[in-house]
Amino acid sequence: MTFFLPVMAGPKGFIKPMHKKRKPVSHLFMAMNSPCDIQVDGDDVHLARELGALAEAEAHRIEAKYSRYQENSQLSQVNRSNGTPVEVDTEMMALLTYANSCYELSDGLFDITSGVLRRIWRFDGSDKLPAEAEIEALMPLIGWDKVTLGKNVVTLKPGMEIDFGGLGKEYAVDRVLMLLAEKTDSPILVNFGGDLRVSGPRRDGSPWRIAIESVEPDDPSAATLGIKSGAITTSGDARRFLLKGGVRYSHILNPRTGRPVIGAPRSITVAARTCMEAGIISTLAMAKGPDAERFLRDEEMAAWVLR
Amino acid sequence: MxxxxxxxxxxxxxxxxxxxxxxxxxxxxxxxxxxxxxxxxxxxxAESLNVYDQPASTPGTTTIDSAVLFYKEDGGRIQAIEPMVSLTHNTENDSVFSAKLTFDSLTGATPNGAAPWKSSQIFTSPTRQANGDDENEGSTGASGGTIVIDPITGQRTLEYTADAFMLPLDSGFVDQRTALDLGFTTPLTSGTKLSLGLNGSHERDYNSFSGRASIAQDFNNKTTTLSLGVNYEHDVSKPFFGTPTPFSVMSGDQKGPSQNKNVLSLIAGVTQVMTRNWLLQFNYSYGSVTGYQTDPYKILSVVDPTTGAPQTYLYESRPEKRTRHAFYAGSKLALGSYVTDLSARYYHDSWGINSITANMSEHIPIGDLMYIEPGVRYYHQSAADFFTYYLPSNVALPLYASADSRLDSFNAITLSLSGGYMINDQIELYAMVDAYRQSKAGQKDTLPGNNQDLKLYAGTNALSMMTGVKVKF
Amino acid sequence: MKKTIMTFGLFGLTILLGGCATVQPWERDVTARQSMQLNKNANFTSAHEHIYFSKEASAGGRSFDGGGCGCN
Structure with missing residues (x-):
């Protein structure tokens, strides 16, 4: 069943654009394990190519700095610190401070130290749940409150790791969009693996049409969203779960219990002003499990919840 | 929503x-x-819900906009029908070419400036020749005009009568005006726009020509726009009987040659995007008017200082120089698809007129394709220094005097309702109706003597309606 | 002298307003709307200005103060 929060319904048969739709110029690349797409709604192909290259460079810069898979990333240095303080630059510090605020704001439901749980939870659709002892062994390594933030210095407890998985891609989308919007007035769409943001409506004033698989998988005609401003992100993945004894374990883990959130929707798509805000809200809504819809309604967010 | x-x-x-x-x-x-x-x-x-939420600018389009304005004042005063058509072309690179043709046809009665009196008064019609072919051009049976032939000179004069106790109106007022405006706007560099324009207006007794240039510059990520503009206007007044000498006695004689007026106007403004849905605009405009600014058709009653009875009628006299200053502030705030428009203006000129204007309207979306906009406007002006309802015969003539009601002190309220409807993506229908009501502000003067029942204030009430269609292709 | 003060006034205002500009280039969708244009319907505006110019002593402010007709 699909739970549809109101007010996002656009009128059908709206005024058609004045001219034949000119296709935006698209620039595709891979970054952060995701297909990335930069679309520029303008006639200047040369400029679009230039902007695409700029976007690609910025995405790779962010990835190289904040990826936990790349050994030389600044993040890997922090994760390898084994209890010693690590000096970080302003940008990293700002992101850590941001993560800190999100942790406080969510009463610990948003925690970038919870990534270590992925060592034992593998959401491959199987029934292989980790043993109780495995979870208990990891719990001391989880908890943002165990991290000390100083002035440009971060200290983790030995064995702890930080994972920007819930922030990095969203941050990259926002950064890239702002960067490109400074270079051109042409409308732009930045889409990193489904986390996306637009600079404004298309040239003819129409919304960008975006296919979002998880919004309405059973109804292909409703599978596109119109977006004229702001960002859209989707949390949840209908294919990543564990099923044991009739219980469906979502791949969203509760950092406080070390276990998947029970009763979470299959996916949540959220529209917000920036990709970061949309991302945090959709992650938090997921973590609320059965209360996801109520949380979104209380926050008055435009959202699509798929159960 | x-x-x-x-x-x-x-x-x-x-x-x-x-x-x-x-x-x-x-x-x-x-x-x-x-x-x-x-x-x-x-x-x-999400998608916007109303068509008027669509962006205004549409490069590569041509728009034909045509409308008719109907204007009618109470009490058989001025009526006007004003059809207009404009053509606007937006090029792909943000240049705009525009041309607008306006045709104006006026009939009816207008106050001639004289004070009312307890018995009927006879005036010479200044607005048309009483001889030959022009005779049926303006005068109508209803106007009550009579042709008077001077037995000695043979000169024919058209006279009209104002009834006792009535405000004297020149009822044979007829005029036609044709105006053409050409405009061109182009981006110069990124963030700079140049606009140029020409305007010409032709009436049988009045011609006006003007040229304008303005430049607008964006700052602060295009959230601030500064603009500067200059307009120069040259007008020629050529009344049918010539331009009368100030304070000469009303007559049907041929008078002086045509007269010129020049207007230099400057405007400086700033438009500021305050938030995503709030715009502010501030303007200052300056105008320097030199030359003939007297209304050649307006007269003044010279009255007996004790009884108030009219003795003679003199043509009015106004200064040849007038300096205008106006400060304008406007705000547009969008809440959803609603837009609240507020504006205010303070005006001062060297003739001693101060005015304030306040305007408020609300753009209300109706369904997907329509909007209505109710509005209210308040206006107040003080009288010009030389404004007077009459001249007492025992007092020496001032340098300047006019009884034109537009220079009187008054308040005016306009209630308006306008709206638009997009039939499809190319055609918009729109309409507007305005009820305008003037009322005397401040002390109500009376004629000398026991004449409190004679109303000197000559303000008017008017109803205007406009309907139009805009086609974009 | 008066003019100098005026010019300063305007630029002062710009700097002041610029300081609180919080709207980014990609957030001009609302102010770009037809309903938000300062001259939304040019014929309404010109009809109003024409009528008020012919019935009132004031002119200018919103735009140039010329009249272009013998109606005042």
């Missing part, structure tokens, strides 16, 4: 702030939004 939104949830509002802060700290856009009211709401992020 929800209009009144509760405060957003705690999490959303805080996130908005910390996200803004993050992008400030990380060096991109030091001025990112810190205003949580700009947090996107569903209706902002």
């Amino acid at each position: 929800q209009l009144s939104k509760k405060n957003k949830g705690r999490v959303g509002a805080t996130l908005c702030l910390i996200t803004a802060n993050l992008f400030t700290v990380t060096g991109l856009h030091a001025q990112d939004i810190t205003d949580s009211t700009n947090n996107p709401s569903a209706q902002d992020s």
Whole structure:
């Protein structure tokens, strides 16, 4: 069943654009394990190519700095610190401070130290749940409150790791969009693996049409969203779960219990002003499990919840 | 569409702030939004609900806009029908060419400036020749005009009568005006726009020509626009009987040659995008008018200082120089698809007239394709220094005097309703109706003697209606 | 002298307003709307200005103060 929060319904048969739709110029690349797409709604192909290259460079810069898979990333240095303080630059510090605020704001439901749980939870659709002892062994390594933030210095407890998985891609989308919007007035769409943001409506004033698989998988005609401003992100993945004894374990883990959130929707798509805000809200809504819809309604967010 | 939104949830509002802060700290856009009211709401992020939420600019289109204005004053005064048609072409590279043709046809009666009296008064019609072919051009049976032939000179004069106790109106007022306006706007460099324009207007007794140039420059990520403009206007007044010498006695004689007036206008303005949905505009305009500014058709009653009885009628006299200053502030605030428009103006000129104008209207979306906009306007002006309802015969003539009701002190209220409807993506129908009501402000003067029942104030009430269609292709 | 003060006034205002500009280039969707244009319907505007110019002593402010007709 699909739970549809109101007010996002656009009128059908709206005024058609004045001219034949000119296709935006698209620039595709891979970054952060995701297909990335930069679309520029303008006639200047040369400029679009230039902007695409700029976007690609910025995405790779962010990835190289904040990826936990790349050994030389600044993040890997922090994760390898084994209890010693690590000096970080302003940008990293700002992101850590941001993560800190999100942790406080969510009463610990948003925690970038919870990534270590992925060592034992593998959401491959199987029934292989980790043993109780495995979870208990990891719990001391989880908890943002165990991290000390100083002035440009971060200290983790030995064995702890930080994972920007819930922030990095969203941050990259926002950064890239702002960067490109400074270079051109042409409308732009930045889409990193489904986390996306637009600079404004298309040239003819129409919304960008975006296919979002998880919004309405059973109804292909409703599978596109119109977006004229702001960002859209989707949390949840209908294919990543564990099923044991009739219980469906979502791949969203509760950092406080070390276990998947029970009763979470299959996916949540959220529209917000920036990709970061949309991302945090959709992650938090997921973590609320059965209360996801109520949380979104209380926050008055435009959202699509798929159960 | 929800209009009144509760405060957003705690999490959303805080996130908005910390996200803004993050992008400030990380060096991109030091001025990112810190205003949580700009947090996107569903209706902002989703498709807009009303056609008038579509962007205004449409490069590569041509628009033909035609409309008719009907204007009617109470009490058989001026009536006008004004058809207009304009052609606007927006090029792909943001240049705009425009041409507008307006045709104006006026008939009816207009106050001649004389004070009312207890018995009927006879005036010479200044607005048309009483001989030959022109005879049926303006005068009508209803106007009550009579042709008087001077037995000695043979000169024919048209006279009309104002009834006792009635405000004297020149009822044979007829005029036609044709005006053409050409405009061109082009971007010069990024953020700079140049606009040029020409305007010509032709009436049988009045011609006006003007040229204008203005430049607009964007600042602060295009949120601030400064503009400067200059307009120069040259007018020629050529009444049928010539231009009368100030304070000469009303007569049907041929008078002086045509007279010129020049107007130099400057405007400086700033438009500021305050938030995502709020615009402010401030303008200052300056005008310097030199030359003939007297109304050649307006007269003044010279009255007996004790009884108030009219003794003679003199043509009015106005200064040859007038300096105008106007300060204007406007605001447009969008809430959902609603837009509140507020504006105010303060005006001062060297003739001693001060005025204030306040305007408020609300753009209300109706369904997907329509809007209506109710509005109210308040206007107040003080009288010109030389404004007077009459001249007492025992007092020496002042340098300047006029009884033109437009120079009197008065208040005016306009109630208006306008609206538009987009039939399809190319055609918009629109209409407007305005009820305009003037009333005397301040002390009500009376004629000398026991004449309190004679109303000197000559203000008017008017109804205007406009309907038009705009076609874009 | 008066003019100098005026010019300063305007620029002062610009700097002041610029300081609180919080609207980014990609957030001009609302102010770009037809309903938000300062001259939304040019014929309404010109009809109003024409009528008020012919019935009142004031002119200018919103635009140039010339009249272009013998109606005042």
